[in-house]
Amino acid sequence: MAAAEPIPVADVTQSTDTDDGWHLSATLTRMAINSVPNMAATAFTREGFVTGKVVATIGGNGAIPVNSGTVILGLQLGCQVDLSEGGSLNAGGDIGITPGFNHGDPFDDIGPYADLNAGGSINLLPGNITNIGLGKKALKGRIGEIVVNDAHVKVDGCGGQVAIRFFATAMIDTDKSDDSVNAYGDILTL
Structure with missing residues (x-):
């Protein structure tokens, strides 16, 4: 069975203005999901490769300096029926x-x-949603990015469909507060 063409996912940006006066944003781009037949040839495993980019930016002129920041790129995987307990x-x-x-x-x-x-x-268990990290980076200035190309992803012990979506988080810390913004891609099937 041949692999399908990668499915592109629409770009998305989320931003917020913090109480300290900073403008924090997370932008997801270049997202694509390439579902492939799993190596085990089992009905209960889904496998694919993902590509994506996140850019986090800190804008504005806040009243209190930013001590640190972090950007995270990840996936959320939703299993319809959990079969991991076996039978x-x-x-x-x-x-x-x-x-x-x-x-x-x-x-x-x-x-x-x-x-x-x-x-x-x-043993049929209710489905579940799992977060998988693809990258985490400290923000050393006002901008930081993570790019992932063809990262392998798999879900074992799952009956039914497996949903997949990208997520990105940008966080900053000041002496006054901690702030974060989260962006989510479209939900597709792996």
Whole structure:
């Protein structure tokens, strides 16, 4: 089975003005998701490669200096049905010859028999959402960026669809407050 073409994701920017007078923003660009057939060839694993870029900027002239800042790029993966607890299959049986003694012909109830029984269970758990970090960088000035090309992503033990979305966080710290802004890409299927 051939891999699909990467699916582009629309750019997104989120920003906020802090109480200290700074303008903080996070911009996600160059996002693409390339779903591929998983190496294990199992129905319960999804695999793909992702590309994306985040740029965090600190603008304005705040009243209190910025002590530190951080930019984070990551993914959120949503599993529809969690199968990670696994399941069990129980099979048993008995074979033999049954002697029969009815009031009629004793040979009517003699013969081979097979008694087979099977049972099993699958532990279905509610779906879940997991965050995966693709990069984290300290802001040394007013701008910082992280670029990821063809990062591998996989989800194991999941029944049903797997949703995927990029996220970015920009954070700053002053002596007065901590502020953050978060940007999220569109939700797609892995």
